Amino acid sequence: xxxxxxxxxxxxxxxxxxxxxxxxxxxxxxxxxxxxxxxxxxxxxxxxxxxxxxxxxxxxxxxxxxxxxxxxxxxxxxxxxxxxxxxxxxxxxxxxxxxxxxxxxxxxxxxxxxxxxxxxxxxxxxxxxxxxxxxxxxxxxxxxxxxxxxxxxxxxxxxxxxxxxxxxxxxxxxxxxxxxxxxxxxxxxxxxxxxxxxxxxxxxxxxxxxxxxxxxxxxxxxxxxxxxxxxxxxxxxxxxxxxxxxxxxxxxxxxxxxxxxxxxxxxxxxx
Amino acid sequence: xxxxxxxxxxxxxxxxxxxxxxxxxxxxxxxxxxxxxxxxxxxxxxxxxxxxxxxxxxxxxxxxxxxxxxxxxxxxxxxxxxxxxxxxxxxxxxxxxxxxxxxxxxxxxxxxxxxxxxxxxxxxxxxxxxxxxxxxxxxxxxxxxxxxxxxxxxxxxxxxxxxxxxxxxxxxxxxxxxxxxxxxxxxxxxxxxxxxxxxxxxxxxxxxxxxxxxxxxxxxxxxxxxxxxxxx
Numbered sequence: 098x099x100x101x102x103x104x105x106x107x108x109x110x111x112x113x114x115x116x117x118x119x120x121x122x123x124x125x126x127x128x129x130x131x132x133x134x135x136x137x138x139x140x141x142x143x144x145x146x147x148x149x150x151x152x153x154x155x156x157x158x159x160x161x162x163x164x165x166x167x168x169x170x171x172x173x174x175x176x177x178x179x180x181x182x183x184x185x186x187x188x189x190x191x192x193x194x195x196x197x198x199x200x201x202x203x204x205x206x207x208x209x210x211x212x213x214x215x216x217x218x219x220x221x222x223x224x225x226x227x228x229x230x231x232x233x234x235x236x237x238x239x240x241x242x243x244x245x246x247x248x249x250x251x252x253x254x255x256x257x258x259x260x261x262x263x264x265x266x267x268x269x270x271x272x273x274x275x276x277x278x279x280x281x282x283x284x285x286x287x288x289x290x291x292x293x294x295x296x297x298x299x300x301x302x303x304x305x306x307x308x309x310x311x312x313x314x315x316x317x318x319x320x321x322x323x324x325x326x327x328x329x330x331x332x333x334x335x336x337x338x339x340x341x342x343x344x345x346x347x348x349x350x351x352x353x354x355x356x357x358x359x360x361x362x363x364x365x366x367x368x
Numbered sequence: 369x370x371x372x373x374x375x376x377x378x379x380x381x382x383x384x385x386x387x388x389x390x391x392x393x394x395x396x397x398x399x400x401x402x403x404x405x406x407x408x409x410x411x412x413x414x415x416x417x418x419x420x421x422x423x424x425x426x427x428x429x430x431x432x433x434x435x436x437x438x439x440x441x442x443x444x445x446x447x448x449x450x451x452x453x454x455x456x457x458x459x460x461x462x463x464x465x466x467x468x469x470x471x472x473x474x475x476x477x478x479x480x481x482x483x484x485x486x487x488x489x490x491x492x493x494x495x496x497x498x499x500x501x502x503x504x505x506x507x508x509x510x511x512x513x514x515x516x517x518x519x520x521x522x523x524x525x526x527x528x529x530x531x532x533x534x535x536x537x538x539x540x541x542x543x544x545x546x547x548x549x550x551x552x553x554x555x556x557x558x559x560x561x562x563x564x565x566x567x568x569x570x571x572x573x574x575x576x577x578x579x580x581x582x583x584x585x586x587x588x589x590x591x592x593x594x595x596x597x598x599x600x
Binding site for chain 2: 127242243245246248249252253255256257258259260261262263303306307308309310311312
């Protein structure tokens with residue numbers, strides 16, 4: 098399998114996304130914003146459509162539009178101009194509707210949009226991989242350097258505000274990281290499924306982890322294993338890689354739930 | 369004693385609704401341990417949030433001379449179901465006093481250990497918060513606030529859902545910490561029976577200050593805070 102270049106490129110992109118998506122998703126899940134990835138994914142669709150219309154690189158336009166959408170959601174939420182789910186709904190539907198209109202205006206409705214909606218990791222090029230690896234490594238480094246303040250906001254946002262941590266910029270950074278992750282992951286699992294790769298490994302890890310730090314590390318491990326298993330299974334069973342990857346991550350949640358059940362029972366009795 | 373907090377003619381309403389606080393005056397000295405009590409909806413939490421800068425007054429002025437502030441919100445927003453350990457919780461509190469980038473320094477790690485020790489949770493430092501009792505969880509949150517070495521510690525109903533014994537233990541702990549560390553402590557509580565023996569001053573709030581003085585001077589009928597509804 099690895100003698101084929103397109104498979105090597107697919108694994109390369111998959112490794113970056115498998116590590117990055119849960120690392121960013123960790124902060125979203127803890128802030129109970131699990132579905133924000135879905136909302137940004139729909140905005141990314143508008144970005145892809147804009148790329149078609151302006152004949153620009155699609156990852157670039159998706160990246161810019163996703164970051165703007167993510168910052169808009171965070172801005173609406175932070176200013177209490179809309180409840181979190183309302184802000185999400187506004188951006189979510191505006192994104193998908195805008196995408197359809199822009200694709201139509203570009204005369205590209207016949208384009209195979211499926212590759213962006215559900216991923217097309219086997220078509221990743223060397224240039225794609227360079228962009229995904231570069232931006233992905235940068236995003237992971239940023240999370241590592243800012244882990245403590247990001248966690249402080251997750252743990253107690255008002256407490257962080259009172260103690261004068263830069264809460265607004267940190268929340269904006271989290272939203273921007275989510276947008277970058279989604280734009281980079283379009284080719285791997287697709288716009289409609291990327292949120293799953295950000296959330297499911299974190300849910301699974303939370304069942305078996307013993308601390309927040311172990312949660313993020315385990316979730317990255319599960320994300321990586323899901324992508325590698327998903328691509329391999331898809332190759333041999335002739336299945337779509339994006340969907341297969343997400344199903345593997347969902348199976349990891351089920352497995353973690355089963356593994357953690359006895360420990361939960363013991364904990365409840367101990368209390 | 370220099371003034372830590374001063375409110376002059378402060379009024380407040382949420383979103384142009386009815387006034388929650390009306391023309392309220394209050395001064396709190398540095399190092400005082402003050403209980404702020406009153407009926408539900410009387411404006412206790414709002415008063416605390418105004419002092420902490422989380423809300424802004426509709427009218428009047430607020431001056432807080434203490435820069436380092438610790439806060440325990442009414443209902444901890446912390447995802448208790450998340451596998452957060454006591455050390456991680458307290459470490460999150462320390463971030464405000466440390467550099468933002470990179471790992472915690474040796475000084476920060478020691479400050480976290482000290483804060484955990486002060487509340488008597490050293491042996492449970494690496495336990496998940498969700499496995500602790502209600503009283504122990506509140507001690508962990510107090511340690512989180514202490515880790516930032518606050519000059520002003522504000523607690524909003526810190527003993528809700530905790531048994532009377534644990535309530536008194538927390539009040540005694542706060543009294544000891546206040547005198548050891550020289551902190552000004554504002555303790556909001558619907559029921560102040562558990563803190564009465566430990567605070568120097570009780571402020572009863574119902575839109576405005578209806579009582580302000582030592583617990584011993586509190587009229588008998590007001591020892592049941594529900595009677596503040598009927599107070600003049």
